[in-house]
Every structure is written in C-alpha cells, then in structure tokens.
Amino acid sequence: AQTVTQSQPEMSVQEAETVTLSCTYDTSESDYYLFWYKQPPSRQMILVIRQEAYKQQNATENRFSVNFQKAAKSFSLKISDSQLGDAAMYFCAYEEANTGNQFYFGTGTSLTVIP
Amino acid sequence: NAGVTQTPKFQVLKTGQSMTLQCAQDMNHEYMSWYRQDPGMGLRLIHYSVGAGITDQGEVPNGYNVSRSTTEDFPLRLLSAAPSQTSVYFCASRPGAFGYEQYFGPGTRLTVT
Numbered sequence: 003a004q005t006v007t008q009s010q011p012e013m014s015v016q017e018a019e020t021v022t023l024s025c026t027y028d029t030s031e032s033d034y035y036l037f038w039y040k041q042p043p044s045r046q047m048i049l050v051i052r053q054e055a056y057k058q059q060n061a062t063e064n065r066f067s068v069n070f071q072k073a074a075k076s077f078s079l080k081i082s083d084s085q086l087g088d089a090a091m092y093f094c095a096y097e098e099a100n101t102g103n104q105f106y107f108g109t110g111t112s113l114t115v116i117p
Numbered sequence: 118n119a120g121v122t123q124t125p126k127f128q129v130l131k132t133g134q135s136m137t138l139q140c141a142q143d144m145n146h147e148y149m150s151w152y153r154q155d156p157g158m159g160l161r162l163i164h165y166s167v168g169a170g171i172t173d174q175g176e177v178p179n180g181y182n183v184s185r186s187t188t189e190d191f192p193l194r195l196l197s198a199a200p201s202q203t204s205v206y207f208c209a210s211r212p213g214a215f216g217y218e219q220y221f222g223p224g225t226r227l228t229v230t
C-alpha cells in the first residue's frame with residue numbers, strides 16, 4: 003500500500019497570517035493525483051485543492067496553493083490570509099492513476115486559527 | 118440535489134449483531150466508496166464500486182460486505198459486529214476515475230459494545 007505522511011498533528015496560525023501544512027508520500031509511480039481535503043467540526047469532508055502529478059505548475063484555489071515537489075515526493079498546502087473558517091482537520095490524499103479507486107489518506111493536521 | 122446521504126447518523130450495536138449502513142447519491146455517479154475514520158489514522162478505504170454490479174476491496178475489507186444493485190445505492194453490511202469496528206463511516210461518490218473530486222456523505226458514527 004502507498005503511504006501518505008503528515009508529520010504535523012497540530013498547527014496554529016494567527017488570523018490573516020500564512021500557514022503551510024506538510025505532506026509527503028511514498029510511490030514508485032509517475033502518474034498519480036494528490037489532494038487536500040478539509041474536515042471542519044461538522045465532519046463534512048470538503049475538497050480544497052487537487053494536483054495532477056504530470057503537471058509541473060502548482061495548483062492554486064483562491065487563498066490556497068500547493069508546493070508540489072515531485073522528486074522529493076512532497077505536497078505541502080499553503081493557506082494565505084487565514085480566516086477563522088479555515089480551522090479544521092486537513093487531510094492529504096494520494097490516488098494512483100490506472101489502478102482503480104484506491105485512495106490513501108494521511109493521518110491529518112488539525113489547524114487552529116487564533117483571532 | 119441532496120448529494121450523498123447516509124443513514125443512520127449514529128448507531129450502537131452489541132458485539133455479534135449485524136447491520137447495514139445505507140448510502141445513496143442522486144448525482145448519477147458511477148464511482149462509490151466506503152471509508153472508515155479512526156482517531157489518528159485518517160480515512161481508510163473499505164470497499165468501492167465502479168458501477169452497478171461491480172465492487173472491489175479496499176485497504177481494510179475484512180468484516181464488511183457491499184453490493185451495488187443500482188447506480189444510486191451502495192450499502193455497507195457489517196456481518197458480525199466487533200468492538201474493533203467502532204469508527205466513523207463515510208460514503209463517497211464521484212463521477213469518474215482518477216483525479217475526480219470525491220463527494221462525501223455526512224458520516225455514520227458506529228459504536229460496538
């Protein structure tokens with residue numbers, strides 16, 4: 003099985019500041035997808051951002067961007083201008099292309115936003 | 118458009134009991150999955166389906182059965198509940214394979230005593 007590692011169980015950030023959440027993964031494949039999902043206290047899983055491994059350009063979605071380093075197998079999430087509503091558990095996920103519906107999630111990072 | 122719905126929201130079972138967790142989606146998605154979420158372990162894939170009549174095992178399938186008779190429904194059956202199956206269960210669907218966003222249900226919190 004593939005492994006996805008999130009080494010920061012908890013992070014905190016001041017409102018309006020920037021925070022970066024780390025994620026590394028283990029794979030021998032060249033074709034795959036990476037995701038960041040957000041889980042607020044409501045428990046609802048919400049897609050934040052997605053990256054295709056074959057694309058060199060880092061994905062961005064408004065205040066959310068990633069730093070995708072394919073050789074280093076690293077996929078960090080940067081949240082700019084943090085807002086109180088960003089407080090949640092964040093999960094990094096990996097999906098290998100061409101092998102069915104196999105998703106692998108990391109153990110999550112709990113983000114606290116300090117007013 | 119209700120999205121992905123799951124019932125029940127909460128359930129308490131005694132060891133050895135069986136039950137079915139229901140999952141339905143109204144988005145005509147071919148792909149559906151079941152995950153369990155345990156503290157400190159993220160989400161782990163139990164079973165998935167790539168269309169009506171087609172199911173396959175994920176990372177942690179033991180103790181669970183699934184079937185997919187329609188595009189809309191994907192129930193998860195616990196055959197003989199064990200305390201190790203205490204968890205939060207999520208159903209998800211998506212329109213296609215490889216890279217598509219998964220849409221998650223609200224989850225079912227299951228406690229086995």
